[in-house]
Amino acid sequence: MADKNTQVQLARQPDGEPKVSDFQVAETDIPAAGPGKFLARNIYLSLDPYMRGAISGRHMGHSRLNQGDLIGGRCVAQVIESKHAEYAEGDYIVIESGWQSYCVSDGAAKDGVRKIDPNAGPLSAALGVLGMPGLTAWAGVEKLADPGLGDTFVVTAAAGPVGGTAGQLAKAKGCRAVGIAGSDEKCRIVVEEYGFDACVNYKNDDWEEALKEACPDGIDVYFDNVGGPILDTITQQLNLYGKIILCGLVSQYNRNDDNDFAGHNMGPFVGKRAQLLGLVVYDYYDQMDEFLRAAVPLVKAGRLNFHEDRADRIEDAPAHFAKLMSGQNVGKAMVTIGPESL
Ligand SMILES: NC(=O)c1ccc[n+]([C@@H]2O[C@H](COP(=O)([O-])OP(=O)(O)OC[C@H]3O[C@@H](n4cnc5c(N)ncnc54)[C@H](OP(=O)(O)O)[C@@H]3O)[C@@H](O)[C@H]2O)c1
Structure with missing residues (x-):
């Protein structure tokens, strides 16, 4: 066990896209597990697009961070010392630990602690396909869109954990799954590894035509992860009475000002x-068990695939986050902090 806790803290509020210099790395003492608490060592840190808004106090329930504040985030961790009745040494958990190598918790709701079954799939999947992004995709597909056999289901950011999972779940329901992604390599992953029927690179000039060709019967469901002009374009190709799942607005997350984005012409909607x-x-965290009962067998059967984009050290988290927020990540962005077992 290391003798210090490495933390990534805020150095200054990002201006637009986050940069490495917006963060600082600090060493603190490893916290002690007092009565009713446990100490965990973090193994994988999840990097997620919502963090950009959270840092600036624009994401639900998050206060704007100041210089020196620990950056918030979710980790897969292992309990290494426990004075808590429900958590034992060796337990694997997901916990809102922040960007650091160790954390202490009393297991209270604010820490979002959830035990994970190490046999359910790779441990890292608890941050992606079998974690919050997977639950998001499942809720959008199963609980909101509920597409029918033969429907055409289109999803943006299709190589990522939310989009990739959503399209595969729709495909498993008998839909035609069409992805939209920002590079040819991402599109290759979406078709070859995730099994979508087609994927369109929206950075090509002719992408609207390519989308029409990929969706010969129009679009029944659009699972929107990006917002912005792509939402307007896809709405033009939506079938009458189609559904749009408004999940993410990543094209707007790097703005500095809440008023700093263009509105939509609502006429086509x-x-x-x-x-x-x-x-x-x-809204769906209390349905996590139902989601896992559906998703774990699909992962084990190789019918729900995922792709990860990892950095190898906690000190590299700022650069990896900058990569995510410029759209350069390929798959679930995460950082390896320590080994899976000691
Ligand atoms: N509603 C909810 O409760 C909920 C929960 C979880 C996640 N989400 C949202 O779901 C979306 C996908 O999340 P994820 O974790 O799966 O992320 P992700 O796909 O791994 O990463 C974000 C992707 O967004 C795309 N993107 C499009 N425009 C961008 C821009 N201007 N700047 C940066 N990236 C851009 C990029 O892919 P391309 O190159 O393919 O465009 C990038 O790789 C995000 O909007 C996220 O906030 C919502």
């Missing part, structure tokens, strides 16, 4: 009689 369904994963 009306013309299509579209149903716009907002999705917040927090």
Whole structure:
């Protein structure tokens, strides 16, 4: 066990896309597990797009961070010392630990502690396909969109953990799954590794035509992870009475000002009689067990695949986060902090 706790803290508020210099690395003492608490060592840190808004106090329930504040985030961790009745040494957990190598918790709800079964799949999957992003995708597909056999289901950020999982779950329900992603390599992963029927690179000039060709019967469900002009374009190709799952607005997350984005012309949404369904994963946390009962067998059977984009040291978390927030990640962004077992 290391003799210090490495933390990544805020150095200054990002201006637009985050940069490495917006963060600082500090060493603190490893916290002690007092009565009713446990000490955990972090193994994998999840990097997620919502963190950009959380740092600036724009994400639900998060206060704007100041210089020296620990960056918030979720980790897969292992309990290494426990004075808590429900957590034993050796237990694997997911915990809102922050960007650091150790954490102490009393197991209270604010820490979002959830035990994980190390046999359910790779431990790291608890941050991706079998974690919050997977639950998001499942809630959008199963609980909101509920597409029918033969429907055409389109999803953006399709190589990522939310989009990739959503398309595969829709495909498992008998839909035609079409991804939209920002590079040819991402599109290759979406088709070859995730098994979508097609994927369109929206950075090509002719992408709207390519989308029409990929969706010969129009679009029944659009699972939107990006917002912005892509949402307007896809709405033009939506079938009458189609559904739009409003999940993410990543094209807007790097803005500095809440008013700093263009609105949408709502006419086409009306013309299509579209149903716009907002999705917040927090509403589904109490359905995590139901989700895992559905998803774990699919992962084990190789029918729900995922791709990871890892950095190897906690000190590299800022650069890896900058990579995510510029859209350069390929798959679930995460940082390896320590070995899976000691
Ligand atoms: N509603 C909820 O409760 C909930 C829960 C979890 C996640 N989400 C949202 O779901 C979306 C996907 O999350 P994820 O974790 O699966 O992320 P991700 O796909 O791993 O990463 C984000 C991706 O967004 C795309 N992107 C499009 N425009 C971008 C821009 N201007 N800047 C940066 N990236 C851009 C990039 O892919 P391309 O190159 O393919 O464009 C990038 O790789 C995000 O919007 C996230 O906030 C919502």
